[in-house]
Amino acid sequence: MKPLFTPGSIPKSLLPMFIFLVVTGTSVAQKADAADTFDITAPSMRFPHQYRQWGFQVAAGLLMVKPPMDLLENAIQAPLVNIHMTFGLPWRLSLEGDVQTIVVSNQFSLGPRIGYGYRNFYFNAGWDVAWVYGQLRQIGFDNRAKVWLHYPNLSVGYKLKRMAFTLRGEAVFVAKLTETSGGNEVSVSRNFYNGFTVGFYLEQRLWKNHVFIFGLKDNYEKYYWPTWMLFTTFNRYYHIPELSFMWIL
């Protein structure tokens, strides 16, 4: 009775391929020419450096999520498509935008960052505001969700010449959550602390100026927006791991 869509992982058989790609790519990258002037700082996106003024950069990739078994049940699984954008501003500021989608659930976020660096260590702080819109009108369902979220966040990073490591934490606050089914408001919630996330990102040059981002993130949350269509009534925190593979375009 619950034929619902939720995000999930791509087939596990593809995971070894991704890992192979990262490992072999890393190996190739380390054989770079000694005269190479490449510096991971410039093309990196998750790394919390001060982005070049008026510069614009985009990364795209897939997020693989493993929702908790309490929620998942017989749900159809699909990876989330993720597009991440950075726009450099004056005074150590930058603007970051992010789009995540599985068609029936979509999050758009935008927020400023301010960053500092000391030798190979970098730090930034930011505040993202996100809007989620979900719609499921198949197989007899007519469900919708609209959610406003806030993500105050901090990142610290350490870089080598061709590789950057970033640890990022963010708190998650739901400002307003509205879910409807068949035109009925199933739930409306406002202003609650929803949990936090901790993510680790590795940005690695593969060849020339091509950089790959590998991310591992733990969402420790009560309400995980991609699963809105399950209309869960559970008031529990779940660890929801998220693996990301992105390519800086």
Next chain:
Amino acid sequence: MKIKITYFALLFLVFYGCNKDTTVPIPMAGPNSILGDTYPLTSSAKLLMDGVYKVNDGSGLFGSQVILKWNRTHLSIACNNGKYFVMDVGRLDSVIFLQGYWRDGYSDGTGLASMHIARGEGGTMIVSGTGQQTIVIRGAYGQGSTLPDQVLNLTRLRSFSTKAAASKFYILAHRSGGRTSDRLPVSENSLAMIGFTERLGSTGIEVDVRITKDGIPFLYHDGDLNIRLTEKGPLAGPAENYTWAQLSAFVRLIHGEKIPTLEEALTYTIDSTLLNFVYLDMKETSGAMATVTSIQERMLQHAAAKGRDIIIVVGIPTTGALNDLKSVPGYQSIPSLCELTVDDVRAVNSMVWAPRWTLGLQNDLVQQMHDEGRLALCWTIDQPNWIEEYITQGHFNGLLTNFPYVVAYYHYTQQ
């Protein structure tokens, strides 16, 4: 290179290894519980305890009002916010002792509860069946595994209204009484859950029916054997790919129970519980309707022989199932529950119409069903505000829910 491979392998393990769900443990009073020295209450004494109570102390956690309702084995207390108590009760002389636990059905909150009713505060009246005393229940509750140390006092306000007590309203619990994801101590779609669910306020159940490779109907929800519902074992993939002998030998549900056959489940329901409604939710059992309905017919005869007033309906969730039912000779006399349109209900002469709750109250159509001598239920409604609205504003004969204690609260508090 080896270090890098190890590094990524570790990340992979962390990713796939850190999602261990838990069961909420039931706090136990321990071997020194006073209940070991008490005597059970009579049926008439139990009836005197049923009613609507005011929460004098403890309302911060449990709300300002609760209902107490005896079931077959325990006294249950239901709150309007998804919390409930399951209490063992006994008496010593005219003092009544209640010990058990509370649980928050929407989260993992739980704790011990220990209460009593003194002689002069209703104990004498309950035990003797005479006199007029306002029942006052005094005690305490704990959080987690701590001893009860926070005051909980209840005062009886009134009996259940005639509307609530006399109407035959079905409180149907999902997955044979509760989902595994609700972190109950027993597995969904098991005999143990069927025996447990009355403590949650259920008066009926929905069970998920599948068919083995050799044609035996059994209870199981998911499309495949998985570690969400079963212990790790040698079988994988769709359960229907295996014979009953294989499932019975090699599969154990998440709390160790065997998967029951439909016949075992219905026999247990009839013989060992007071549940009065069973909804057989057919899961991809194309062509198996004749097998299931023959078991249904046999079990209804068994119930009649036992004097059990119980409804067993075969579910029609899809047009495929509807056509399957139509292929069975005499299908119009088979008790069925149709989730489709009222025209489909009429086409197969279903006993019950069961629309999805999100379609609204549909009071006009519900009344039409009543006028035709049919029942109307809706599924699967879990939000307290909607449960309240459907009970107070709707005309359904029952609700299918994952939170039967919330439905019980709103049903029994009706004026």
